[in-house]
Amino acid sequence: MVYTIHMAQPPRIRIDLDSPVPVYRQIMDAMRILLVEGALRPGNAIPSVRQLALALGVHFNTVGEAYRQLAEEGWLDLRHGRRAVVLARGRPPALSAEKTQEFRNRLRTLVAEAKAQGMNPPSLAAELRALAEGLSR
Amino acid sequence: MTDAAMMTVVYLTMVGFILLLPYLSRGDVLFGVRFAPGVRHSEIGLRHLRIYRLQVLALAALAAVPLLAWHDYRAVPRSFFAVAVLFFVVFYSHWRSLRRLAPDALPVREAALSEPQENMSPWFWLLLPAALILAAAAVYLRLHWESIPPIVPVHWNVHNQPDDWALKSIRSVYGPLLVGLVMTLWTALMGMAILYGSRRTDLRPRLVVMLLVCANAIALLFSCIALMPLLRVTAWLMPGLPLLLIVGSLAWVLWALRRTRTPSEPTPNECWYGGMIYYNPQDPAIFVEKRVGIGYTMNFANPLGWLLVGGIILVVVVIGRVIGHPGA
Numbered sequence: 001m002v003y004t005i006h007m008a009q010p011p012r013i014r015i016d017l018d019s020p021v022p023v024y025r026q027i028m029d030a031m032r033i034l035l036v037e038g039a040l041r042p043g044n045a046i047p048s049v050r051q052l053a054l055a056l057g058v059h060f061n062t063v064g065e066a067y068r069q070l071a072e073e074g075w076l077d078l079r080h081g082r083r084a085v086v087l088a089r090g091r092p093p094a095l096s097a098e099k100t101q102e103f104r105n106r107l108r109t110l111v112a113e114a115k116a117q118g119m120n121p122p123s124l125a126a127e128l129r130a131l132a133e134g135l136s137r
Numbered sequence: 138m139t140d141a142a143m144m145t146v147v148y149l150t151m152v153g154f155i156l157l158l159p160y161l162s163r164g165d166v167l168f169g170v171r172f173a174p175g176v177r178h179s180e181i182g183l184r185h186l187r188i189y190r191l192q193v194l195a196l197a198a199l200a201a202v203p204l205l206a207w208h209d210y211r212a213v214p215r216s217f218f219a220v221a222v223l224f225f226v227v228f229y230s231h232w233r234s235l236r237r238l239a240p241d242a243l244p245v246r247e248a249a250l251s252e253p254q255e256n257m258s259p260w261f262w263l264l265l266p267a268a269l270i271l272a273a274a275a276v277y278l279r280l281h282w283e284s285i286p287p288i289v290p291v292h293w294n295v296h297n298q299p300d301d302w303a304l305k306s307i308r309s310v311y312g313p314l315l316v317g318l319v320m321t322l323w324t325a326l327m328g329m330a331i332l333y334g335s336r337r338t339d340l341r342p343r344l345v346v347m348l349l350v351c352a353n354a355i356a357l358l359f360s361c362i363a364l365m366p367l368l369r370v371t372a373w374l375m376p377g378l379p380l381l382l383i384v385g386s387l388a389w390v391l392w393a394l395r396r397t398r399t400p401s402e403p404t405p406n407e408c409w410y411g412g413m414i415y416y417n418p419q420d421p422a423i424f425v426e427k428r429v430g431i432g433y434t435m436n437f438a439n440p441l442g443w444l445l446v447g448g449i450i451l452v453v454v455v456i457g458r459v460i461g462h463p464g465a
Contacts, residue, residue: 010250014245016245050421057246058246058419
């Protein structure tokens with residue numbers, strides 16, 4: 001389970017040590033949400049690997065792995081000896097048909113799971129609409 | 138001040154400190170166990186504190202019997218030791234009983250993703266006075282080398298009277314300054330280690346500054362000791378001024394501790410032993426805020442902490458061996 005907390009300032013992430021999702025993945029997913037939604041903007045400095053690991057009480061390598069993967073996706077500048085900084089990421093290349101289908105399947109699975117667990121369709125639709133509106137802003 | 142009066146003051150100060158100890162922590166901590174904020178004012182908190190006060194006062198009165206009944210002031214160190222040991226037993230019993238009631242650590246952790254600013258950038262300037270004090274003392278000793286008597290005092294009793302002497306030599310004259318320098322550097326190094334290896338909290342800058350003020354107090358104390366053969370530093374000034382610096386900075390931190398509403402670090406209760414020893418192999422922190430008292434304690438599961446503290450102790454021991462006892 002990945003949570004991000006949307007507060008005015010500063011953006012925060014939350015991890016769940018009991019979740020079956022690996023912690024580095026939770027950190028990465030939570031940060032990606034903040035990056036996509038603009039809560040973390042290009043030029044923003046983020047805590048160093050050491051600082052975030054200390055704050056979350058997890059191993060340095062766990063945070064290091066999350067940062068490395070986000071850097072590979074083009075979100076972060078991790079040049080040695082400098083603070084980690086959010087990059088102005090260029091538009092990624094268009095998705096292939098297979099990849100688009102994969103994301104569609106994942107979305108459908110998620111929607112089905114939410115419905116199966118009792119989320120009513122109007123609420124679900126409202127959530128999806130709000131997310132889509134957020135992305136198009 | 139007579140021996141009796143001095144010992145009484147020290148004894149009462151110690152008892153007072155022990156009585157205050159459960160209050161020297163953030164508002165969500167009771168006897169080293171993390172609960173919800175305001176636990177000290179809850180029914181259980183008030184009950185434990187009341188029992189603790191009675192226990193400490195009873196123990197202190199018992200340990201003071203040799204002093205009051207037979208005026209045996211040689212028994213003071215033994216009384217101190219007895220009070221300290223019994224205090225730990227009492228404190229431990231409260232910690233153990235409260236630990237059973239404490240909530241388990243939540244698996245959910247949270248952190249801010251903005252670069253948090255800590256107003257600590259000019260912290261190293263706080264070491265400048267210590268460096269200047271030690272350097273000035275060294276220069277003064279060099280300039281007045283001829284005036285230094287052939288036999289210099291190297292130890293003083295509680296009345297500030299020398300009770301041990303050594304032949305004048307570089308080692309005996311500059312020894313106190315070297316010890317002062319090492320201890321000052323040690324304190325400064327601890328401050329840096331805390332900045333590097335601990336979580337950012339609202340009190341951390343104050344605690345590090347307090348440590349640096351202590352480094353200055355140490356430099357001042359050892360400079361006074363080094364200058365004793367030349368200047369008759371008045372009895373109250375030598376320990377008084379450094380003590381004033383330490384007490385002042387401590388009061389400054391206590392003031393902030395009283396005002397803060399920020400909860401304590403979310404270190405799991407099950408990783409604290411006796412409320413005083415922290416052992417958590419999952420936590421990358423080298424130092425964590427104390428649950429009891431003011432300052433930081435080591436995460437005993439972190440090998441870096443052992444390396445740092447062990448290395449520093451080794452340096453102090455080596456310096457001590459090098460200086461040795463310059464007795465005549």
